Amino acid sequence: MTPEEVLTHVTEIFKTVLKKEQLHLTPATTAADVDGWDSLTHVMLIDAVENHYKIKFKLNEVIKFNNIGDLCACILKKLPA
Amino acid sequence: MLFTSFSFFLFLTVIYLLYWSLLKSRKAQNIVLLFGSYFFYCAAAMPQNKIAKLLFNFRFEEAWLNVAKGFNERHYHILQLFLLLWLSSSFAYLMGIALGKQKKEITRKWLMVLSAVVHLGVLCYFKYFNFFVQSFVDAANTLGWQILFSPEHILLPLAISFFTFHVLGYTFDVYQETYEPADDYVDFITHVAFFPQLVAGPIERAGHLLPQFTNPRSFSWNKMESGLSQMLWGFFKKTVVADSIGKFVTYVYASDASSGSNIILATLAFTIQIYCDFSGYSDIALGCARLLGFDLLKNFNFPYFATSLTEFWRRWHISLSSWITDYLYMPISFGKRSWGKWGIVYAAIISFTLSGLWHGAQWTAVIWGLMHGIVLGYEVLTKEVRKKWSQIIPHVVYSVVSAILVWLFWAASQLVFRSGSITKFQALWSRICSESLFTMPYFSAVKDGLMWGGVLFLIEWIQRKKDYGLDLQNTNYMIRWTAYATIIVVIFSSDNLNNQNEFLYFQF
Numbered sequence: 001m002t003p004e005e006v007l008t009h010v011t012e013i014f015k016t017v018l019k020k021e022q023l024h025l026t027p028a029t030t031a032a033d034v035d036g037w038d039s040l041t042h043v044m045l046i047d048a049v050e051n052h053y054k055i056k057f058k059l060n061e062v063i064k065f066n067n068i069g070d071l072c073a074c075i076l077k078k079l080p081a
Numbered sequence: 082m083l084f085t086s087f088s089f090f091l092f093l094t095v096i097y098l099l100y101w102s103l104l105k106s107r108k109a110q111n112i113v114l115l116f117g118s119y120f121f122y123c124a125a126a127m128p129q130n131k132i133a134k135l136l137f138n139f140r141f142e143e144a145w146l147n148v149a150k151g152f153n154e155r156h157y158h159i160l161q162l163f164l165l166l167w168l169s170s171s172f173a174y175l176m177g178i179a180l181g182k183q184k185k186e187i188t189r190k191w192l193m194v195l196s197a198v199v200h201l202g203v204l205c206y207f208k209y210f211n212f213f214v215q216s217f218v219d220a221a222n223t224l225g226w227q228i229l230f231s232p233e234h235i236l237l238p239l240a241i242s243f244f245t246f247h248v249l250g251y252t253f254d255v256y257q258e259t260y261e262p263a264d265d266y267v268d269f270i271t272h273v274a275f276f277p278q279l280v281a282g283p284i285e286r287a288g289h290l291l292p293q294f295t296n297p298r299s300f301s302w303n304k305m306e307s308g309l310s311q312m313l314w315g316f317f318k319k320t321v322v323a324d325s326i327g328k329f330v331t332y333v334y335a336s337d338a339s340s341g342s343n344i345i346l347a348t349l350a351f352t353i354q355i356y357c358d359f360s361g362y363s364d365i366a367l368g369c370a371r372l373l374g375f376d377l378l379k380n381f382n383f384p385y386f387a388t389s390l391t392e393f394w395r396r397w398h399i400s401l402s403s404w405i406t407d408y409l410y411m412p413i414s415f416g417k418r419s420w421g422k423w424g425i426v427y428a429a430i431i432s433f434t435l436s437g438l439w440h441g442a443q444w445t446a447v448i449w450g451l452m453h454g455i456v457l458g459y460e461v462l463t464k465e466v467r468k469k470w471s472q473i474i475p476h477v478v479y480s481v482v483s484a485i486l487v488w489l490f491w492a493a494s495q496l497v498f499r500s501g502s503i504t505k506f507q508a509l510w511s512r513i514c515s516e517s518l519f520t521m522p523y524f525s526a527v528k529d530g531l532m533w534g535g536v537l538f539l540i541e542w543i544q545r546k547k548d549y550g551l552d553l554q555n556t557n558y559m560i561r562w563t564a565y566a567t568i569i570v571v572i573f574s575s576d577n578l579n580n581q582n583e584f585l586y587f588q589f
Contacts, residue, residue: 039406047418059415063257
């Protein structure tokens, strides 16, 4: 899977969880850029991403996500080659 | 030594002059701050009259006689305080080094657990030992076990809750590899003991404050003016508003004859008192640090303008709520993420109940935290419904009604918290539910404080996009200095200037 495909999937997941029809995510997007992405919805987003890809994140990994790019990179690392 | 005392003014002047005269040596500046901070910490544990005597009426022969007599209980307490602060920060430094060097995950985890057990163990002994044992004994006696317990005489070390969370946050950050371990011992222990934030926060993060100790500082007139004006705003909040209201609140809560209407008035007034007291303290701390070239974390962001409790906690005691979010709420909600929204509700309730316990070793504090956790959980579950309402109802009406509801809930929770014990709360509640609720309360006893509180909130509303109420640095020179002069006159005209009261958050 390519980084672009992961970004597309993640955008769709964010749209569903945050209930937003219009949402444009880039690797540089942070929580501050997205209305509704806060400490309350953050774990729901992580859970939705895990369920979609059938992967599990560690707390140490999640804490270090500074932007969407970090999240996508971690997903790619966990997906089978 | 209170921030509002003359002895603090003298102390700050000496430190300030010495500190900036050593501009060429960052290390020497840090040494001045280290010794100054330890002196401040020990002096904070001394009564005001003792400090005044030390500063203005020092007699060598008398001091020598006292030394010859040996240490009394107070001397031991001050020595104990100093050792506790020094050992706590030194232990955190060593654990940081150990965590940084260790590569095996399991060993790192055990080091983190050891560090947490030691820091929390010390905190629990000093702050919660009597509370936990007494609660256990009460529960056992209710079951008919007949256990006798006399509470231990344990003096609560000043600021222990604040510096314990400060160093624990550092340890967690190093463990989670979000921050590199500190390498300079003096810089590290100085940043923990740094006097403006030591006694009642903001609870600093090493990642924010420590680099400021390892980098050189530069003097700026703008920073000096900004620091002094924020201190001035803090003095105004504390001396003119909080202390005026505080007398009435203390009287009403202490008296067994207070009417229900006076209890309601005192509780509403207490919300203004606690805001002006604690945010005033934070303003003085931030301003004082800025005078020395440091930026501390913003601790308040006009919380009474929040339109939900979730937003309120992003604006009130921000350094504690972000600490709780990062090190308690996040791990708990992450562990329960498969529960969906209920996992978040669960994490909010647990985190805020523990936050209540941090505020005081009493059941009313725990209930206070639980109340906040439950309402935060309610807000998580009703987020979408409330969003729909906000789109139907005109924006101004929705915002004003929501802000008032948040404030009323805050006041109700403060009634529980301020009562201090379940028995006292029951007594207050029974008077609120009596006919005395419909008598006229003593508005005249609190009118000055409420009037100045109104002025303060009006100014803060106008300045809500700024960092603090008196943040006027980009305003016209004449307006700015007229405002400063007016605030100084108001502070010096206040009767409370001569009757200094401790800051409420000192007890935590």
